Amino acid sequence: MSSRLIVGMTGTTGGIFGVRLLEALHGSDFETHLVMSKWAVRTLMHETEYSVDDVQRLATCTYRADDQGAAISSGSFVTNGMVVCPCSVRTLAAIAQGNGDHLIHRAADVILKERRKLVLVVREAPLNDIHLENMLKLSRMGVVILPPVPAFYNHPKSVDDIVNHIVMRILDQFDIHLDLMNRWDGVLKSGN
Numbered sequence: 001m002s003s004r005l006i007v008g009m010t011g012t013t014g015g016i017f018g019v020r021l022l023e024a025l026h027g028s029d030f031e032t033h034l035v036m037s038k039w040a041v042r043t044l045m046h047e048t049e050y051s052v053d054d055v056q057r058l059a060t061c062t063y064r065a066d067d068q069g070a071a072i073s074s075g076s077f078v079t080n081g082m083v084v085c086p087c088s089v090r091t092l093a094a095i096a097q098g099n100g101d102h103l104i105h106r107a108a109d110v111i112l113k114e115r116r117k118l119v120l121v122v123r124e125a126p127l128n129d130i131h132l133e134n135m136l137k138l139s140r141m142g143v144v145i146l147p148p149v150p151a152f153y154n155h156p157k158s159v160d161d162i163v164n165h166i167v168m169r170i171l172d173q174f175d176i177h178l179d180l181m182n183r184w185d186g187v188l189k190s191g192n
């Protein structure tokens with residue numbers, strides 16, 4: 001069986017992170033199973049030139065957010081895990097409480113009950129106590145909280161470089177090691 005990754009995209013600024021992740025896996029051995037929330041679609045249209053069709057074409061399978069009967073709604077559909085990229089604080093809260101209302105929430109709940117890998121690319125700033133408590137609760141259950149925070153040690157030249165670096169670090173979590181951007185090699189530019 002080929003490897004499968006569930007990709008949820010929710011309504012935060014930075015939908016490009018999810019798009020780039022799908023682009024990175026497009027044509028690889030990894031199947032991507034994509035769900036976009038209503039607000040993911042809205043923010044994507046606002047921030048990028050990508051249409052929903054463009055994004056869906058990058059995935060192996062796509063599901064409607066209101067289709068709770070989709071394959072990824074059941075633990076018997078075996079996957080290597082799930083990433084919510086980007087992840088809104090609303091979806092973070094729904095996952096932390098186990099009472100969400102769309103397929104991304106249900107699929108994440110299934111991942112948790114099956115003890116599979118869940119990575120949440122939570123995008124909000126600043127953070128209130130509710131956000132922090134939800135993140136801590138899930139982290140203690142083994143969920144990886146991976147906010148899309150840029151690094152500068154690799155001298156990004158563009159926003160694209162920053163996006164690629166963050167996507168590379170997300171994929172590292174699933175043991176998918178693509179060199180989308182320079183990695184830290186321990187050598188300071190000064191030569192020290």
Ligand SMILES: Cc1cc2nc3c(=O)[nH]c(=O)nc-3n(C[C@H](O)[C@H](O)[C@H](O)COP(=O)(O)O)c2cc1C
Pocket residue numbers: 009010011012013037038039040042043046087088089090091102123124125
């Ligand atoms: C342009 C735009 C940008 C937004 N950015 C964020 C954000 O960065 N983080 C966040 O948690 N919510 C953000 N929101 C609000 C969410 O879209 C909203 O809470 C929504 O209900 C999330 O639902 P979902 O998790 O099902 O996608 C944004 C909304 C819009 C319209």
